[in-house]
Amino acid sequence: MPDLKGRVALVTGGNKGIGLTTVEQLATHGAKVYMGARSEDKANEAIKKLRSANPSLDDNAITWLPLDLANPASVVAAAEKISSAESRLDILINNAAFTVGKLELSADGIDSSMGVNHIGHFILVDRLLPLLKKTASQTDADVRVVTLSSMMISQAPATTRFDTPESLYNPTGLRDNGIISMMKRYSVSKLANTLFASELQRRMDSEGVPIISISVHPGAVATDGGMGLFPNFMKPLLKIAMSTPLQGATTQLFAATAAEVRKQKEKYGGKYLVPYGKVKEPGALATSEKLAGELWESTNELVGKLLPKS
Numbered sequence: 001m002p003d004l005k006g007r008v009a010l011v012t013g014g015n016k017g018i019g020l021t022t023v024e025q026l027a028t029h030g031a032k033v034y035m036g037a038r039s040e041d042k043a044n045e046a047i048k049k050l051r052s053a054n055p056s057l058d059d060n061a062i063t064w065l066p067l068d069l070a071n072p073a074s075v076v077a078a079a080e081k082i083s084s085a086e087s088r089l090d091i092l093i094n095n096a097a098f099t100v101g102k103l104e105l106s107a108d109g110i111d112s113s114m115g116v117n118h119i120g121h122f123i124l125v126d127r128l129l130p131l132l133k134k135t136a137s138q139t140d141a142d143v144r145v146v147t148l149s150s151m152m153i154s155q156a157p158a159t160t161r162f163d164t165p166e167s168l169y170n171p172t173g174l175r176d177n178g179i180i181s182m183m184k185r186y187s188v189s190k191l192a193n194t195l196f197a198s199e200l201q202r203r204m205d206s207e208g209v210p211i212i213s214i215s216v217h218p219g220a221v222a223t224d225g226g227m228g229l230f231p232n233f234m235k236p237l238l239k240i241a242m243s244t245p246l247q248g249a250t251t252q253l254f255a256a257t258a259a260e261v262r263k264q265k266e267k268y269g270g271k272y273l274v275p276y277g278k279v280k281e282p283g284a285l286a287t288s289e290k291l292a293g294e295l296w297e298s299t300n301e302l303v304g305k306l307l308p309k310s
Helices: 017-028 040-053 071-086 112-136 152-154 181-208 232-241 245-257 259-263 289-306
Strands: 008-012 032-037 062-066 090-095 144-148 212-214 273-276
Touching: 008 017, 008 112, 008 212, 017 032, 017 040, 017 090, 017 245, 032 040, 040 062, 062 071, 090 112, 090 152, 090 245, 112 144, 112 289, 144 181, 144 245, 152 181, 181 212, 181 273, 181 289, 212 245, 212 259, 245 273
Parallel strands: 008 032, 008 090, 032 062, 090 144, 144 212, 212 273
Antiparallel strands: none
């Protein structure tokens, strides 16, 4: 990784798993890092752990940013806090995720898979775009937005549509907690992540803004969220077979920092990467510009209803 001194980064879900490792790597390479997390206690515990493991870290290298992606007001408050505290934002890593699990609905009635994984991050990027664009306009700037996706996008139903704001509340229409339904809800939310990343790139390109947007699949990683799907007797074997958090963080760190990505923007911009930093075609649904455009417009309209701009 390059020297990141003078650069500012935000990692959502940065207090555990891949996110925690990503925060550590960015900070130890010189970046000032905001750790987006809901719980202050868990965030402070994670920061204490990182400082203990890396005693040379500056006291201000890592800062907790209160962030609940299921709550639109919390997302806006987080964006406002970082925008008022910083004059630049070079790296935004949309890492947090509601993993495969039982159906949970937000206060607005939105399935948490879509609410956290897509809508919350959409609001965050939207509210941080002025700061990201300001940074991108500076000499020698290199602004990246990296969104964590998954190979599970291949399991999204071919009939998936995002053509109305209402379609985003629970795109699959599945409300039971069978494993297939849980996986499909997650898959569709990850499809939305990849479509969002590619559409963001198209929009930045059309505006002539040199921001690079990429979605990534981290690999099969032994994190608490993923391991929770399996019975206890399987976990020791799975930990051997699955990637470590550091291995899982490698592709999004490559997308966020590698000089090669900036030098070959046409190759990487708007693309879907798999371990370790390889461009891969994610399938017909995930490369549909029509579906990506529908998703963007429907999300923007829904956000306007949930949280009208002042």
